[in-house]
Amino acid sequence: MKPRQRKQYFRNMKRSDDSEREKRRKRWRLIQELGEQRIPYLSPADPGFQELWDSSYAGLALRQCSVLPDGLHERVQSALITLQRRGCLLRDLVRVRDRDVFTAVSRALVGQPGYTYRYLDTRLFAIPWHCEGEEGQKDENGKPCCDSDLRDACKAFWELNQFFCSDVRPQTNARGVKRSRSDTENSEDTPGEGMCEESVKDRLLEEKQEKEKKEEEEEDSSQGCSHSSPLSSTPPPNVGRLVQFNITLINYMDPTVMTQLKEEPYYGMGKMAVGWHHDENLVPLSPVAVYSYSCPAEPKNEGVTEKDGQGQSKDKEKETETEGEGTCKEELKEEREGLEKEEVQKEKACWRVGLKVAWDIHTPGLALPLQSGDCYYMTDDLNRTHQHCVLAGDMARFSSTHRVVQCCTRTLDYIQKRCSEALENLQTDPEKNTKSLKSLLPSTLQHTEDIHNEVEFEWLRQYWFQGRRYARFCSWWNKPMEQMEKDWKEMERMTQLLLDVVEDENTAQENRREMADVLLNALTDRQQHRQTWRDRCQSSLAQTLPAEEAPVDRPYWSNEDPDMPLPFDLSEIINRVESLLWRM
Ligand SMILES: O=C(O)CCC(=O)C(=O)O
Numbered sequence: 001m002k003p004r005q006r007k008q009y010f011r012n013m014k015r016s017d018d019s020e021r022e023k024r025r026k027r028w029r030l031i032q033e034l035g036e037q038r039i040p041y042l043s044p045a046d047p048g049f050q051e052l053w054d055s056s057y058a059g060l061a062l063r064q065c066s067v068l069p070d071g072l073h074e075r076v077q078s079a080l081i082t083l084q085r086r087g088c089l090l091r092d093l094v095r096v097r098d099r100d101v102f103t104a105v106s107r108a109l110v111g112q113p114g115y116t117y118r119y120l121d122t123r124l125f126a127i128p129w130h131c132e133g134e135e136g137q138k139d140e141n142g143k144p145c146c147d148s149d150l151r152d153a154c155k156a157f158w159e160l161n162q163f164f165c166s167d168v169r170p171q172t173n174a175r176g177v178k179r180s181r182s183d184t185e186n187s188e189d190t191p192g193e194g195m196c197e198e199s200v201k202d203r204l205l206e207e208k209q210e211k212e213k214k215e216e217e218e219e220d221s222s223q224g225c226s227h228s229s230p231l232s233s234t235p236p237p238n239v240g241r242l243v244q245f246n247i248t249l250i251n252y253m254d255p256t257v258m259t260q261l262k263e264e265p266y267y268g269m270g271k272m273a274v275g276w277h278h279d280e281n282l283v284p285l286s287p288v289a290v291y292s293y294s295c296p297a298e299p300k301n302e303g304v305t306e307k308d309g310q311g312q313s314k315d316k317e318k319e320t321e322t323e324g325e326g327t328c329k330e331e332l333k334e335e336r337e338g339l340e341k342e343e344v345q346k347e348k349a350c351w352r353v354g355l356k357v358a359w360d361i362h363t364p365g366l367a368l369p370l371q372s373g374d375c376y377y378m379t380d381d382l383n384r385t386h387q388h389c390v391l392a393g394d395m396a397r398f399s400s401t402h403r404v405v406q407c408c409t410r411t412l413d414y415i416q417k418r419c420s421e422a423l424e425n426l427q428t429d430p431e432k433n434t435k436s437l438k439s440l441l442p443s444t445l446q447h448t449e450d451i452h453n454e455v456e457f458e459w460l461r462q463y464w465f466q467g468r469r470y471a472r473f474c475s476w477w478n479k480p481m482e483q484m485e486k487d488w489k490e491m492e493r494m495t496q497l498l499l500d501v502v503e504d505e506n507t508a509q510e511n512r513r514e515m516a517d518v519l520l521n522a523l524t525d526r527q528q529h530r531q532t533w534r535d536r537c538q539s540s541l542a543q544t545l546p547a548e549e550a551p552v553d554r555p556y557w558s559n560e561d562p563d564m565p566l567p568f569d570l571s572e573i574i575n576r577v578e579s580l581l582w583r584m
Pocket residue numbers: 249251274279290292353388389390398399401
């Protein structure tokens with residue numbers, strides 16, 4: 001690596017450290033400023049609650065359970081219970097500030113076939129949902145990927161998703177003022193006397209949206225990609241276009257089992273099931289829609305062993321995640337002082353979503369109780385400017401959180417295309433049956449090596465780190481992952497071919513240097529990431545998981561494996577390329 005590139009490499013690493021440090025500093029400053037005090041927060045019973053909602057949380061909308069079409073509650077609730085009973089909902093071993101932690105909630109991703117969702121350094125792979133009238137997703141062998149029970153469950157989420165797509169609206173008008181109920185809900189309304197010009201425009205815009213929506217519904221809208229690219233100049237997905245939620249992240253937690261929940265530190269809102277955070281990796285300004293279902297008793301989880309799912313937390317104390325600018329353990333341990341009023345306690349029996357303005361300790365927080373079957377939306381830029389947390393009630397509770405993820409980089413389709421791009425640079429001599437690289441242009445080599453790292457660390461290792469959990473109940477990802485591993489192995493071959501060229505004395509000196517730079521860069525990165533994944537797989541928390549959920553460090557091979565073009569451990573090769581560069 002040229003000194004310049006090496007500097008850049010470390011600068012990039014440092015940049016992420018710096019932003020972490022900056023966040024820590026900000027958090028620390030807030031905590032200092034706050035001292036022993038708590039920031040006020042308002043609940044529906046408090047005077048000024050509605051005003052605060054309108055002025056500071058306008059992007060939040062509650063949709064009470066009665067708005068859902070007939071029968072949908074039953075279908076969704078039974079689908080949630082099916083996922084739980086079948087053992088599909090699992091706690092994720094995520095990374096928070098360079099530490100491994102289990103999420104307090106158990107999760108599964110359901111959505112468009114081939115979609116993934118990445119949060120806290122963890123990529124979840126969607127169990128595909130099924131559209132109306134469709135037979136169900138088939139795997140590569142033409143067999144259904146899940147049994148009929150799961151298929152029906154996933155279909156219910158698709159149905160709920162359709163409802164959310166048609167129901168969600170931006171909550172604010174152009175001036176950031178929250179719409180009134182009649183403004184957003186009563187489609188019979190016509191512009192009347194005294195309606196200001198802005199509102200008329202709003203209404204016309206809405207009508208236009210309605211029309212566009214109807215037109216789009218007639219098209220095949222299953223991908224929802226064309227308007228969700230952050231690079232396109234089309235308006236944000238919930239302004240002027242139909243929203244296409246493409247995945248739902250399902251959450252489950254039973255507070256009687258998860259007894260180690262952290263106290264909400266800034267406002268004293270109570271126990272948190274999910275700490276303060278922004279939802280990551282969504283199309284900018286896209287909305288999030290949440291269905292909340294609290295159920296009286298823990299549904300029996302028949303698909304898992306005793307150590308599985310949430311059962312594990314009862315006997316073993318585990319660290320749980322706090323996302324974003326979450327809890328600062330030592331400083332903020334004390335609970336709100338004094339005895340809480342009965343009213344507050346009653347309120348805390350209910351599950352609530354908590355909201356706060358990011359990095360702000362002056363605006364009161366908001367705690368919104370959710371009755372079973374209630375839904376809420378986070379629209380406009382609420383997710384960017386605010387953080388939210390989930391406050392545990394007394395009962396077990398599920399939520400289905402529908403999101404718009406970037407289909408341009410988060411799908412199987414995307415990574416398969418990337419693999420093909422990389423492999424285009426590999427050619428086979430049919431006579432000699434030997435392989436070689438087509439182009440030795442540094443930019444081409446760089447591109448290939450980047451894809452190699454992307455497929456290894458963002459897809460293969462992510463997938464296997466989550467153990468065999470996917471294959472256990474859905475075969476959809478089996479074949480694509482196998483193929484991806486084959487492609488990746490070809491890329492190992494390509495790296496080896498590059499190494500040969502670089503080490504060949506007959507290669508022109510100047511090109512050789514440039515190629516060696518590219519190679520060294522890629523190998524250093526690869527070696528470091530492989531180590532990080534090894535560490536994650538071997539962490540003490542990972543050891544507590546039952547066999548089928550335990551992380552698998554894959555691909556892994558012994559350095560002498562004759563089937564593999566290069567060793568797993570790259571340190572010796574890195575040294576060779578490094579010393580070659582010194583000698584140049
Ligand atoms: O369960 C909820 O209400 C929201 C969960 C949440 O914030 C998340 O999964 O990101």
